[in-house]
Amino acid sequence: MTAHTPPLWQPPAIVPLDPALEATLRARIDGKAKPLGSLGRIEDLAVQLGMIRHPGEPRGENAVLLVFAADHGLVEEGVSQYPSAVTVAMVMTYLAGRATANAFATANNVAVRVIDAGVAAELPVHPGLLDAKIRMGTANAAREPAMTFHEASGALAAGARIAVGEIRAGANILALGEMGIGNTASSALLVHRLAPAPLDDCIGVGAGQDDAGMAKKRAAIHKAAARSDASAPLDVLSEFGGLEIAMMAGAILGAASQRRPVIVDGFISTAAALLAIRLAPAARGYCVFAHRSAEKGHDLVLAALDAKPLLDLGLRLGEGTGALLAVPLVRAAARLLTDVADLSDVLSGNI
Template sequence: MMATSPVFSVEPLNKSLQAELKASIDNKTKPLGALGVLETLALQVGLIQNTLTPALQRPVMLVFAGDHGVVEAGVSPYPQVVTQQMVLNFLAGGAGINVFARQQNMRIRVVDAGVNHEFPAHPDLIRAKVGMGTNNFLDTPAMTTEQCAQALCGGRALAHAEIASGSNVMGFGEMGIGNTTSASALVAVLCKLPVESCVGRGTGLDDAGVAKKAAVISTAIDRHQVSADQPLQVLATYGGFEIAMMVGAMLGAAERKAILLIDGFIATAALLVASRIAPEVLEYCVFAHCSDESGHDLLLQQLNAKPLLNLGLRLGEGTGAALAYPLLQAAVNFLNQMASFSSANISRQDNA
């Protein structure tokens, strides 16, 4: 696997401006720490961009779509065809992510990583199909090592292209019937967690459906016996083409020092894989929210991540990331626009 996969080079954040950024934040006309998480966010963005005056440019939402062979095992109440139907809905502007992205003036790019359908050309569609859906990982690995490498390289190239066109903040969303099953398997294997704690209702399973989903994953894990210390093999065995391409895009975005807005359970599972390839990627991530999908809170804990929002969302598509974007804007704006005590001629706290 390693021989055919790209080598990613993600640099740790340059901390040389940390003291100056912290001083700038602390000198704003407010009590120390009064803007809470926004202060932490402003510091992070300043460090990512290595400047005291960061700026958000051409935000883009990448929505990766792919079909999953494991749907054949009865892990979703929806048929596979819904994936292609939702992609068409994205392209028509009618999905939840379209609504929220429009509200934030955020462009959407829909990436066909592996949908079992050939789509007509569309200005917002990126054709990057690795295959017509993955294999059923209950029986055989979801993808070959070559397909996994192709997805990683494709995602990286896509992120690099968006950044070359002027974007420095990238949201990550997904669509793929069956992909919570893939994500749950990835988390269970890589974090060595009980399958039951990683499995949720997805698109609306009842209790019996959740139990079946857990049983399918457990059987597959027992069958494949892939080690947690081989993240690329784990990805190829249980992942989806959209998840693998998202992994490559996340790493590619971090290579170019963009801000990564991480959405819900599936996007965070992709990040988990990315972090096992290049741990430094986590320094570039803003965790948008904690979804209502079982396992996401546990996964966020594993990554030591503190999400900005908790709204009970479980839609995916990048919706949580789009909703969190105004908080990122607020953090940058207060750093750049809020007066300091000296500029506003306001007395500071008397520490005597």
């Protein structure tokens, strides 16, 4: 008999959204002081938020961006034009408040938390940095598993724990961001196996590659894919990484367990959402997809999740920048339910 290692971590209990609530919430929105359907997809978003928070009311004033950072051993194969040292440099830029994510967060009154999920360096202690490091970056997935099953489980559990902690501290909305040189390569492998989708269709330019760089990136990713035929979610994560992706997936599951919406950013964050939803399908209802990235492969993973993003701005930065731009839409949709008068009250003068 083959020995079987029991799972080290199970997703938290998640209550599926009740589809029976949709008609009630749509009728409530239809009764507001506005023409029927005049707010388009904001009405759909309001329905989703109402279902998430039922029987309570949705709130959106306290939003937090979680930026998970980690390194990838696949960088050794030349999948990025930048070295892993850039991950450290960008983490320090977030902590200094000078990254694009910080600027967008300030513009939209969103708090920023930076999490070391697996940066391949010892980072200095900083009040804005949460040390949740699982290991010093993943192993080179083209040559060996990116992480152990135990490390993958630990990263998922840490992400869930961080999300639940933020919600218990008062967050109404969580937004996801990431930083990790090489993480589009890892995401391409995850989407390839978990969507599933043809591998070449999942491989994009990432932070920017010329033709020679893309050839090297494709070769490395194909080498990794050929090394393992993993298809189960935790196996795929263990084989191909990365730690920041795992923690984002865990954060989605943690937010869903607390009945809070989580705003998913671009290609890498959506790969994390795919992982989370493959682990716990009920988490799908708690995800708000912020934008359609310009990164190749994002359309494939959005289609696999039957997701229609709110924005289409040609973004491909990551960091949670697209999620931050979607925060005002989520806040507005929540207030459609809670703040807008009913038409009957307007017509009767009872406002």
